[in-house]
Amino acid sequence: MNKKQFLNTYKKVDELKQEATGQSQKPPIYRSKYDERLIKDFHYAKFQKNLQNARQSESLKNLLEKEEWSEEDTEVLLRSLR
Template sequence: MNKKQLLNTYKKIDSFNEKKVDSSVKPAIYRSEYDERLIKDFHYAKFQKNLQNAQKSDTLKALLNKEDWSEEDTNTLLESLR
C-alpha cells in the first residue's frame, strides 16, 4: 500500500464517523446538572462558613486595625485563616 492509498483509507474511515467533533465545543466539567448544583452549593456553604468565622474573629479584627505588621502578625493571620 502506498502513501496515497493509506491517506485515502484514513479519509474513508473519517467519513464513516458520523459524529464530527467540533473543537470549539468544550467538554462538560460536571457529569450532570445535579452534580454541578451539589458541588457549587458545597463551595458556597464553605465560603459562608469562612466568612462568618472571619467576621467573628477578634484576632483578625485586631490585626486589621494594626498599622504596622510584623512577621509574627502575618503568621497569626495565616493561622486564623486555616
C-alpha cells in the same frame, strides 16, 4: 494571505464543522446539572462558613486595625484563615 490568516481560517472551518456535528473539544466539567448544583452549593456553604469565622475572629479584627504588621502578625493571620 499571510500564514497567520491562513491558520485562523483553518481554525474557523474546524469550529464550524464541530458546531455542525455538535461536538466540542472540551468535555463538560460536571457529569450532570445535579452534580454542578451540588458542588456549587458546597463551595458556597464553605465560603459562608469561612466568612462567618473571619467576622467573629477577634485576632483578625485586631490585625486589621493595626497600621504596621510584623512577621508574627502575618503568621497569626495565616493561622486564622486555615
